[in-house]
Amino acid sequence: MKSILFNASGDDGFSGRLDAVLDIARAFDAHLTLLHAIPYEAAGAIDPYGAAFAAMVPVWREQAAKLRDTTLEDLSNEGVSWNWVEAAGPNALALLHESSLHDLVIVSAQENRGTVRGASFTAGELAVTADCPVLVLPTGCTRFALDAPALVAWDGSAEASHALKAAVPFLRHASAVYLVTVKEETKRKPKDSLPDLPPVGGADYLSRHGIACEMVELNAEKGGVAEALRKAAEARKAGLVVMGAYGRTRLAERIFGGTTHTMLAEVEIPLLMTH
Numbered sequence: 001m002k003s004i005l006f007n008a009s010g011d012d013g014f015s016g017r018l019d020a021v022l023d024i025a026r027a028f029d030a031h032l033t034l035l036h037a038i039p040y041e042a043a044g045a046i047d048p049y050g051a052a053f054a055a056m057v058p059v060w061r062e063q064a065a066k067l068r069d070t071t072l073e074d075l076s077n078e079g080v081s082w083n084w085v086e087a088a089g090p091n092a093l094a095l096l097h098e099s100s101l102h103d104l105v106i107v108s109a110q111e112n113r114g115t116v117r118g119a120s121f122t123a124g125e126l127a128v129t130a131d132c133p134v135l136v137l138p139t140g141c142t143r144f145a146l147d148a149p150a151l152v153a154w155d156g157s158a159e160a161s162h163a164l165k166a167a168v169p170f171l172r173h174a175s176a177v178y179l180v181t182v183k184e185e186t187k188r189k190p191k192d193s194l195p196d197l198p199p200v201g202g203a204d205y206l207s208r209h210g211i212a213c214e215m216v217e218l219n220a221e222k223g224g225v226a227e228a229l230r231k232a233a234e235a236r237k238a239g240l241v242v243m244g245a246y247g248r249t250r251l252a253e254r255i256f257g258g259t260t261h262t263m264l265a266e267v268e269i270p271l272l273m274t275h
Contacts, residue, residue: 001028001169005102007095007122008036008084010067013108016142018074020270021106023144024135025080027173032082033102034071036064037094092125099130106135109267119264123273127245127260133166133274134245138267146173148239152213153229153259154179154202159244159275164202166274167242168209174240177213179203180232182225226262233269245273 006021008014025032038061068084075082087094091111099105107123126134137144150171154160171177179202206213221227233241246260263271 001103002030003033003102003104004028004030005033005035005095005099005105007091007105007107008034008067008071009091009108010036010063011108011110011139013139013141014067015074016140017106017108017137018071020137020141020144022078022080023146024104024106026078027146028169030080030103032080033085033098034082035085035087035095035098036067037087037089037091038064090122092122095122095126096129099126099132103132104135105130105132106137108139109136109264109271110139119261124245124260124264127264127273128275130274133163133272136264136267136271136273138270141270144270145239146170147175149176149178149236150174150240150242151178151180151229151233151236151238152202153225153241153243154181155244156201157244157246159246161202161205161244163242163244163272163274164205167240167272168206168211170240170242170272171206171211171213172209176236177206177211178216178232178236178238179206179213180216180218180229182218182220182228184220184225224262225259229259229263230266230268238269240270240272242272245275 004021004025021032024030064086072084085098087098095105095107105126107120107126109120109123111120111122120136123134123136150167152164152167154164200215203213203215216232218228218232221231229241243263
């Protein structure tokens with residue numbers, strides 16, 4: 001993992017998240033690309049004639065310049081290789097375009113849109129479209145402990161398998177790895193669907209990378225699979241949760257699986273996802 005892309009969003013929690021990202025970059029001796037997107041699409045939706053857009057462009061540029069200068073000053077003594085990229089348009093689109101030659105994308109769990117709550121559109125869109133894994137950091141995150149225990153959500157699916165493989169660099173650093181399966185009511189599958197891999201399949205894969213894990217089987221909580229995973233991660237003092245992203249995307253609509261959406265809606269522990 002030698003190339004990391006980070007969303008330089010400029011919200012109140014950005015400086016703390018940058019410290020967490022630097023922890024990761026130093027651990028992997030990775031190059032860090034900071035991308036700041038100027039959201040020109042925000043004005044077009046409410047001002048089709050462009051007056052508000054024209055008025056806001058100088059403001060956005062000034063804000064971007066201040067953020068860049070402050071950030072680059074902070075990075076000058078961090079001992080990490082970095083570069084700054086600016087783009088115009090939606091965060092998700094800019095990050096997706098830039099992610100092609102990166103090993104990891106890091107974003108905030110919350111959009112930089114004031115009081116807007118719920119699952120991050122940017123995080124969700126990247127999780128199901130980017131070729132590399134996406135690490136979603138809690139809004140108030142300030143450090144990233146690579147040696148903390150890690151919890152991997154495992155259901156034997158292709159998505160879970162991709163996430164497990166993508167997480168190997170992190171799992172090598174973890175003090176303990178828990179491969180967690182949450183039992184749900186059995187659902188009939190389509191006749192042409194592929195069989196899920198058993199829990200031991202994930203453990204065998206990790207063992208070939210020299211990573212020991214503990215297999216854990218849990219019953220679904222009243223709040224569903226997401227609640228069971230959260231409680232399991234909290235009980236084990238996990239510093240990272242790994243899971244596959246379930247969903248699909250099209251031009252103006254994104255549909256998540258229930259667990260994916262719920263996990264993204266309330267990120268309290270760094271969440272590594274890939275589709």
